[in-house]
Amino acid sequence: MRVKRYVVNALPEAVSMIRSELGKDAVILNTKEIKVGGFMGMFRKKKMEVIAAIESNQANVPTPQQRTANPQVDAAVEQILQTAQRTATAVMEPPVPAPAPVPVKESNDRKEREQFIIDEIRDLREYMVKLSKQQHNLAAMSEPLIQLKVHLLEQEMDPAWVERLLQGIEEKQHEAEGEFSKDQVWELAAAQIDEWLRPYSGSGISSHVRVVHFVGPTGVGKTTTIAKLAAEQTLKKGRKVGFITSDTYRIAAVDQLRTYATILNVPLEVVFSQMDLTRAFKQLEEQELIYMDTAGRNFRSELHVSEVNSLLQTTEPSETVLVLSLTGKTRDMAAVADHFSKYGVRKVLFTKLDETSVYGAIFNLIMNFEFLPTYMASGQTVPDDIELFQIDVYINKLLGSNGP
Ligand SMILES: Nc1nc2c(ncn2[C@@H]2O[C@H](COP(=O)(O)OP(=O)(O)OP(=O)(O)O)[C@@H](O)[C@H]2O)c(=O)[nH]1
Ligand SMILES: [Mg+2]
Incomplete structure (x- = not known):
């Protein structure tokens, strides 16, 4: 029997050295972690000591393995698995002459070591198969x-x-x-x-609802969008529309909606708390449709989401529309959408399509959160810069000029 000691960084390194120096029938007798080098006991590096041996008359029985697409990887995987098999055999059937009986503790240590090696090899195999698939995909x-x-x-x-x-x-x-x-x-x-x-398409704002709440982060275009939609309903469809705003955080916010209300000749009610809502609805009982504006907040905070949600409770048939601007970061939009979807919000309206050329967020929000897209707004002009969400228009934007 020829025995050789290897000091390596990791087992696979030793496997290929053993294979090339001792041949394919070599077995690993022992592995242990050691520390080498350093200065006065410090900065020592972790290494692995591997003891391998070869018996002159040992037969090599190959094991059929699942093949990858890459012959080099197949060869490496097979080599490692054969070595593992022989390592296990070497532990279970000690080479002749048999060594003295192994104490129980030592035998447990061996089992642990054996398991460790098998686990390492399994991980390595999975990694190599994955790598091979990736290479194959890219090449193909x-x-x-x-x-x-x-x-x-x-x-x-x-x-x-x-x-x-x-x-x-x-x-x-x-x-x-x-x-x-x-x-x-x-x-x-x-x-x-x-x-x-x-x-998910074909769902504008439901025609049977009387109250529509608009929620969303700061400055995404909630108030402007309400004006655009109200103009469409009053001017084009002749419907009686009313506004409610709970946006009393900013002094100018109420004035902004009041300006649109005056232009469109639409009554406006301002509410400071949920208690005021009953009064506001009473004032607007003549109106066929009520659009409710809310303050933009940092809705990545779930607290703000629950706060605004408490204002949206109503006995009327109502719907909440989450307004999101495409100039926002995709990841932040997903966080906001996630919070609102937990409160049962299903409709979404996208603004500022004119200020970006990146449209993937719309697809992600629809597919990952099952949001129903309503409108797309692409400009500041009231009432023109808004249109119903149309899949083909959206797909043209997403696939862009690279398309056919
Ligand atoms: N380019 C572009 N600008 C828009 C669009 N929609 C709104 N805006 C502009 O975005 C800015 C903010 O619009 P607001 O309607 O005040 O936004 P908001 O969500 O009500 O804002 P807060 O109430 O402060 O949270 C304004 O300058 C709007 O003219 C759009 O589709 N495209
Ligand atoms: Mg606003």
Whole structure:
């Protein structure tokens, strides 16, 4: 028997050295953590000591393993697993001549060590299979698919959805047994996104509700949006609209809505607490539709969300619309949406589409929180710069000029 000691950083390093120096039939007899180098006992580095041995007449029985797409990885995985198997065998069946009986404590230590090595190897194997898949995916991805991936990630579409989309197109490409052109890839992407968004579309503000609350972070365009929608209802549809505002935090806030109320000839009630609401509704009992403006707050704080929510309680058929500006950060929008969805808010309205060219947040909010998009606002002009959310218009914006 030939025995050799290796001092390495990690076991896999030793495995390849053992393999090349002692051959494929070598077994690992022992591994232990040691400290080397340093100065006066300090700065010592952690290393692993591996004792390996080779018996001249040992047969090599290969184990069939699950294959990866990469022959190099397969070879490495097989090598490591064979070594692990032999390590286990070496522990269970000691080489001849048999050593003295192993005390119980030492045998437990051995079991732990054996388990440690097996766990390490399993982790390593999983990592290598994953790596091999990634390499395979990247190598297999066609140029138009890579372009689509880059484009959608730049649009800040959730990476998990981007992966799902690409996988679907890749599968279709595989079935078609040919590489899709950029136009085809963009068309398939548009069709898939349309299919995903379709169940959430077609929901403006419900026609049967009498009270609509608008909530959302500071400055997203709640008051402006209310003016735009009220103008549409009064001027185009001839409906009797009333305003309520609870935005008494800023002195100018009430005046802002009052200006629109005067222009549109719409009555306005100001409420300071939930108690005032009953009085306000009484004052507006003639109105067919009531839009309620609320103060913009930092709604990443759940406390503010519960505060505004307490103001929205009403016995009337009502609906709450979360207003979000696309100039906000995607992650912050998701945090706000998450809080409001816990309070049962389902409708969302997007503003300031004119101030950005990044539209992925809309897709993420609809798909991840099941929000129903109502309108898209893209400008400061009252009443013109607002339109119902339309999937095809949105998809054109999302897929952009890179599209066909
Ligand atoms: N570019 C652009 N600006 C908008 C849009 N909607 C609103 N604004 C502008 O955004 C600014 C804030 O609008 P407000 O309506 O006061 O926003 P708010 O959400 O009521 O603000 P607070 O009540 O302070 O929370 C104003 O200058 C609006 O003209 C939009 O769709 N596009
Ligand atoms: Mg406002």
